[in-house]
Amino acid sequence: MRLLQKLKRKSSPTHRGSGSNYAYATARVRAMKSNLLPRETYPRLMNMGIDEITRFIEESQYKQDVDELARVYDGVDLFEHALNRNLGVTFTKIINISEGELNYLISEYLKKYDIWSIKTILRGKYCNASVEEINDSLVAAGQLSYTFLSSLAEKESYESVIDALSGTDYYPTLKGYDGTNLSAIENQLDKEYYNGMFYAIGTPGSNDRKLFSKFIRTEIDIKNLSTLFRLKKAGVGEDEIADLILEGGLHLSMKEIEKLLPLPFSEFINSLEKYPYWEDISDIVSPEMDSLVDLETQLTRHSIKSAASFSHMYPLSIVPIMDYVLNKKNEVNNLRIILRGKAANLDEEIIRNQLVI
Structure with missing residues (x-):
């Protein structure tokens, strides 16, 4: 319940006010951008074997994510999850260091990852994918946590997934899903997302x-x-x-x-x-x-x-x-x-x- 209240609160137009910390947030983000891999890294990676690439990732900024997930996953799946986890943690950090209008706009923009994950879960249920296969593609970089999203992946049916999202802004669209019209629902979610973005921008x-x-x-x-x-x-x-x-x-x-x-x-x-x-x-x-x-x-x-x-x-x-x-x-x-x-x-x-x- 607290998660759903948080979602509604962050979606409220009252968060569109002033009090933004643009100078601080952009300075922090510039520092984060300096940690991105330089262009010349990719040709080097292309010349490496799998073992060398995995060792490189283990020693990079993704080390903590790899270490924390190594107890659950291994091989390429480990790095797939580590990359997704790092993306989610990084974008959540951006939300946390921003304030006022800036926080509101960033939060609205990053809802695209909530929609991505909801689509992934529904597609997985439609194709009878395993929970592990669905979890491989989840990106908790929006307002829905990985714990919550993975709990949705564990639901036995698409109906139970949609019921669990009944307190969110996505529910009015999702309740129109009948198990056969997935493409239409996905498209409607995208349209609602961009309508929300234009509302946020005003x-x-x-x-x-x-x-x-x-x-x-x-x-x-x-x-x-x-x-x-x-x-x-x-x-x-x-x-x-x-x-x-x-x-x-x-x-x-x-x-x-x-x-x-x-x-x-x-x-x-x-x-x-x-x-x-x-x-x-x-x-x-x-x-x-x-x-x-x-x-x-x-x-x-x-x-x-x-x-x-x-x-x-x-x-x-x-x-x-x-x-x-x-x-x-x-x-x-x-x-x-x-x-x-x-x-x-x-x-x-x-x-x-x-x-x-």
Whole structure:
């Protein structure tokens, strides 16, 4: 009950007031960012075997997470859990060192990890995955603790999972899940999340809020582009794609997207030349493209570059913190890609192409 009260309290508009400690929080985050792995680390890791990589992680900033989880897990699973745990601890620390409006905005943004974990649990139940398999993918980096999330993973049915979330903001959407319409529920959770973000930002009068709004709207553009590529490539109908599009994009407004929806795949690609994302994807997209992995990697790279440029414009704002959040998440993703790729004996070129460096 205390957890659910805490969730409601943090979601309250009363936390949108002043009293933010931007100077202190951004200074702390800059120090945290200095501990991220340098770019040159990744080529070194690519030249290592599994044993050397695991030893490197054991001796890095992830040491405490590895040590605490070693009693429960081993092998690559140990490092998967250690990486997820470190991500959760790191983002919780950011929430704890921030105050006032800043705390409110960060907390709202990090709810995306609550939604990720809820989706993971429901997908797991849908696919009859084991509790261990579900727990492998949980990221307790939002407001729901790992203990609470793992207790949801242990529930016997999706109904009991949803009942346990009845005191949260997610429940009105989740109660519409009937065991068959998972994609629709996941999409609705995403839409509610971004509606919540725009409510939290409000009418962006200050430069700080304008920049944060631009950051969120760019994120929506990236998600919508990925959705358009994936579904158009699969030949999904125009109406079905429209249902999955998120509103609020920066350059890809709903009006712009409505123009793109009826286009054949080749014409759709050509029409993207006028958008700022084209520079990053032009050399990898074509009507004959088989995989979208390279595309999604390039879009992630664009997000990180954009956040970095926003960060330099307003160093005493929420954007440098978002810049760190993206880079930290990317570091964890890169390490996971290398570990899983090496463990699966994937070709090094395939692994390297998925890294965002």
